Amino acid sequence: MKSGNRSNALLVELLIVIMFFMLAAAVLVRVFFAAHRQTEKADMENRALNDAQCIADRLYCADDAFAALEAYGFVQAGDAWTLERDDYMLSVKADLEEMTQGSMLRRQVTVVSKDDEVLLDLPVYRYEEGHP
Structure with a gap:
């Protein structure tokens, strides 16, 4: 009789240990999945930032900004x-402010995620001297 009680207690202990490891595995799978999603989002934001900075530099340096945008796609x-x-989606809006000695070109580079979240709003200014 004592041997039957010991084997039942051992089975209960094994079941408790197995349940504990199953619970730990389920929690770890969720943690790793969340970390993977966060890594993918950070990678996308990094690519979007690099893209926006590259476009902002091209717009600042280009004499014909619209041709530069077309060349970029x-x-x-x-x-x-x-x-x-x-x-994500990149968008550029242009604005021109005429001044007495020239004009201020303002371009706004905006990056929006697929979830319609604005990731970045980057202004680009360039002053061009005009003929007095």
Whole structure:
């Protein structure tokens, strides 16, 4: 009789240990999945930031900004230029302010995720002297 009680207690202990490891495995799978999603999001944000900085540099240096945008793959949609990527969309809006001695060109580079979250809003200014 004592041997039967010991084997039952051993089985109960084994079941408790197995349940504990199953619970730990389930928690770890969720943690690793969340970490993977966070890594993918950080990678997408990094690519979007690099893309926006590259475009901002090109817009600042280019004499013909619209030709530079077309060369980069942008398409004009209304008053903005847009470029679709896999995980995000880039858009550029241009504004011109005339001054007495020249003009201030203002371009706004915006990065929006597929979830419609604005990831980055980067202004680009360039002053061009005009003829007095």
